[in-house]
Amino acid sequence: MSDQIQFIVEKLNQEPFRKNYNLITFDSLESVQLLQLLNDVLGEIDPKHAVDIREELPEQTAKRMLSLLGILKYKPPGSISDLSAFRQGLVTGSKPVIHPVLHWLLQRTNELKKRAYLARFLVKLEVPGEFLQDDTVADINKQYEELMEAFKNLHKECEQLKTSGLSTAEIRRDISAMEEEKDQLVKRVERLKKRVETVQNHQRMLEIARQLRLEKEREESLAQQKQEQKNQLFHAEQRLQRAQLQLKEMHHAVVDSKPESLMKKLEEEINFNSYLVTEKIPRELESKKNSAYFLQKVVAEPAMSQSDLNVLEIKINEVNAQMNQLIEKRMMKYEPIDSKFSMYRQQASIISRKKEAKAEELQAAKEEMSSTERQMLQKTNQAHELEGSEVLKGDEFKHYVNKLRSKNTFYKKKRLEIAEITAEYGILQRTEELLKQRHEAIQQQLQSIEDKKGISGYSYTQEELERVSAVKSEMDEMKGRTLDNMSEMVKKLNTMVAEKKASLAPVIKELRQLRQKCQELTQECDEKKIQYDSCAAGLESNRSTLEQEVKGLFEECAQEESNYHYINCMKRNLEIQLQRAKEEMKAYVSPDPQERRKAIREQYTRMILEQENLGKKLREKQKAVRESHGPNMKQIKMWQDFEQLMECKRECFLKQQNQTAIGQVIQEGGKDRLVL
Numbered sequence: 219m220s221d222q223i224q225f226i227v228e229k230l231n232q233e234p235f236r237k238n239y240n241l242i243t244f245d246s247l248e249s250v251q252l253l254q255l256l257n258d259v260l261g262e263i264d265p266k267h268a269v270d271i272r273e274e275l276p277e278q279t280a281k282r283m284l285s286l287l288g289i290l291k292y293k294p295p296g297s298i299s300d301l302s303a304f305r306q307g308l309v310t311g312s313k314p315v316i317h318p319v320l321h322w323l324l325q326r327t328n329e330l331k332k333r334a335y336l337a338r339f340l341v342k343l344e345v346p347g348e349f350l351q352d353d354t355v356a357d358i359n360k361q362y363e364e365l366m367e368a369f370k371n372l373h374k375e376c377e378q379l380k381t382s383g384l385s386t387a388e389i390r391r392d393i394s395a396m397e398e399e400k401d402q403l404v405k406r407v408e409r410l411k412k413r414v415e416t417v418q419n420h421q422r423m424l425e426i427a428r429q430l431r432l433e434k435e436r437e438e439s440l441a442q443q444k445q446e447q448k449n450q451l452f453h454a455e456q457r458l459q460r461a462q463l464q465l466k467e468m469h470h471a472v473v474d475s476k477p478e479s480l481m482k483k484l485e486e487e488i489n490f491n492s493y494l495v496t497e498k499i500p501r502e503l504e505s506k507k508n509s510a511y512f513l514q515k516v517v518a519e520p521a522m523s524q525s526d527l528n529v530l531e532i533k534i535n536e537v538n539a540q541m542n543q544l545i546e547k548r549m550m551k552y553e554p555i556d557s558k559f560s561m562y563r564q565q566a567s568i569i570s571r572k573k574e575a576k577a578e579e580l581q582a583a584k585e586e587m588s589s590t591e592r593q594m595l596q597k598t599n600q601a602h603e604l605e606g607s608e609v610l611k612g613d614e615f616k617h618y619v620n621k622l623r624s625k626n627t628f629y630k631k632k633r634l635e636i637a638e639i640t641a642e643y644g645i646l647q648r649t650e651e652l653l654k655q656r657h658e659a660i661q662q663q664l665q666s667i668e669d670k671k672g673i674s675g676y677s678y679t680q681e682e683l684e685r686v687s688a689v690k691s692e693m694d695e696m697k698g699r700t701l702d703n704m705s706e707m708v709k710k711l712n713t714m715v716a717e718k719k720a721s722l723a724p725v726i727k728e729l730r731q732l733r734q735k736c737q738e739l740t741q742e743c744d745e746k747k748i749q750y751d752s753c754a755a756g757l758e759s760n761r762s763t764l765e766q767e768v769k770g771l772f773e774e775c776a777q778e779e780s781n782y783h784y785i786n787c788m789k790r791n792l793e794i795q796l797q798r799a800k801e802e803m804k805a806y807v808s809p810d811p812q813e814r815r816k817a818i819r820e821q822y823t824r825m826i827l828e829q830e831n832l833g834k835k836l837r838e839k840q841k842a843v844r845e846s847h848g849p850n851m852k853q854i855k856m857w858q859d860f861e862q863l864m865e866c867k868r869e870c871f872l873k874q875q876n877q878t879a880i881g882q883v884i885q886e887g888g889k890d891r892l893v894l
Contacts, residue, residue, distance in 0.1 A: 222321045229324040230255070234262060242575060249311025253279065256316055259323050260286055264334040280309045289337045290330050292322060339369050406638070413645055427641070490580065498577055 227244050230237040235258065247255065254271055260283065261268030267286060271279045284305065294304040294315075307315030323330060343362075350356050414420045805817040 222317060226317065226320050226324060235259075238579075240575070242571075252313065252316045253311040256283070256320060259320060263290070263323065263327065263330045276309055280305065283308060286334070287319070289341065290323075290333055292319065294318075336373070340366060342366070410638070410641070413642075417645065417648065490577070493573075493577060494581075498574065 223241060223244065227239050227241060229235070230239055230244075237255075250271070257267060257269065257271050257279070264286060267282065294301060304315055306312075308319075345355065345359055350359060414424070417423065802818055805813050806819060
């Protein structure tokens with residue numbers, strides 16, 4: 219049982235409850251608080267039950283909790299009689315009933331959350347059979363069952379997808395796409411190598427390009443280091459500003475604070491620390507010493523067998539029985555002075571336990587506050603180091619990391635493409651320059667040859683004439699083709715128009731006849747439609763009147779049926795009452811005294827006499843209490859005065875003992891001389 223309560227307290231102190239209970243506070247909870255705690259746990263499992271039980275009747279609370287526990291498939295221990303006791307204990311908030319339920323719920327919270335979520339959609343509504351005779355209700359019930367089955371299938375698929383992870387087909391597709399990209403890159407590299415091999419001194423040019431790339435990368439790394447150092451300098455300046463601001467705030471707090479408040483805080487801290495030093499820590503140290511002494515004593519003893527343990531258990535049971543007998547004898551004596559002292563002792567022990575518990579809670583709260591402040595300071599420094607930006611949490615941070623990774627890969631890909639294009643552009647530019655140089659050299663050679671032959675400008679003129687003649691021939695061919703196409707198109711259009719006219723002439727005649735017939739049929743259709751609408755309106759009005767009559771008859775039938783059942787119930791009740799009256803009369807008239815004692819009148823008479831006797835005894839007891847009230851109160855006052863007097867004497871004695879320690883030593887020396 220103690221392990222069960224320990225587990226409940228640990229779970230309630232964690233998220234999302236955070237009740238801050240210990241074993242003593244949890245055990246001291248009242249029935250209403252226990253029921254509210256159970257309701258809070260049920261509300262965490264199913265949010266519909268997160269209500270205040272003070273705002274509803276106890277019967278409603280018990281009914282709601284029992285229904286949810288039934289959905290969650292909680293089985294209370296015991297037989298059917300124990301089930302009624304379980305229901306009664308749930309209504310009254312009994313600890314033997316509530317504690318096992320809390321232990322069962324807190325053991326499997328996640329599983330029960332899932333079960334409660336599914337119960338919202340999978341608990342089937344029971345529709346009576348007479349309602350299912352209606353077609354509309356039957357169709358809706360069928361749709362409801364189909365939707366429930368669809369929800370089951372979808373939930374199963376969702377769970378399978380959650381547990382399955384990535385499929386092998388997707389992985390294979392990704393691998394094949396990567397292999398294709400790899401093949402493309404290999405082909406591109408080979409193509410570029412072939413282009414480069416045709417250039418003179420390509421090895422030296424490649425070496426120079428590699429050195430240029432290394433220098434650019436070094437330049438980028440140096441720029442990045444420079445930016446990082448700037449950021450570090452900026453963060454250091456921000457930290458300095460924050461420290462200066464905190465220093466100013468502390469100065470202002472010290473200036474604005476009053477001496478009384480500071481003294482009060484210091485007094486509270488001194489009282490708390492003095493309590494820890496004088497009472498709590500010495501008591502804990504003494505208990506630790508005692509436990510260590512007992513453990514050493516146990517270790518020093520030789521090993522014990524099972525028979526020795528049985529003998530010790532028998533002795534412990536005998537000592538416990540003797541202690542119980544002594545306690546019973548003392549209780550039977552009932553000495554009033556001892557009872558008053560015991561009452562004061564109990565109050566003092568309760569107050570000391572409460573004081574110890576509060577001191578422990580205060581110390582734990584201080585430790586928790588200090589650790590929380592340290593964590594908050596660390597998190598604040600980390601947040602400010604990120605250039606004052608908002609700290610991302612949970613899914614947002616994951617989304618940001620994934621986005622950053624995708625951007626990084628995209629950036630690297632584009633950077634490689636830019637480098638390849640730049641290299642290819644350099645090669646093409648160099649090729650173009652070489653071709654231009656060759657063309658200029660050939661042109662110069664041709665011009666020099668023409669100058670030698672005395673026909674300078676002949677090649678240029680020849681090229682211009684060839685170009686002009688080629689353009690003229692192309693234009694002439696285009697004009698001829700255009701005229702031929704236009705003449706052929708006109709002929710085709712004329713023949714197509716004549717053919718269409720000849721084919722459409724009989725169709726047009728038939729269309730005119732069909733138009734006249736369509737107009738006649740349209741008029742007839744309008745007349746029939748008007749007749750249909752009037753007939754349908756009459757039938758609809760008759761149907762509505764009949765439906766109202768049928769509905770009234772159904773209601774009348776239901777009313778008569780309910781009256782019939784009510785009369786039958788009343789008749790049955792009257793028969794039962796009449797039977798009880800006959801049995802009562804028979805027992806009352808019977809000459810047998812045993813039968814007469816079973817009569818209700820005799821039972822009530824005996825109960826009245828018992829209550830009258832009890833009332834007389836209580837009045838006599840009340841009279842005795844009133845007579846002894848004055849002397850008892852006077853005696854209590856005398857004992858209180860006596861206690862104050864003894865307390866004053868004790869304080870005076872301690873004060874005198876502290877002030878006159880040296881005088882006491884001298885007096886003790888004089889007494890020793892007198893004795894000698």
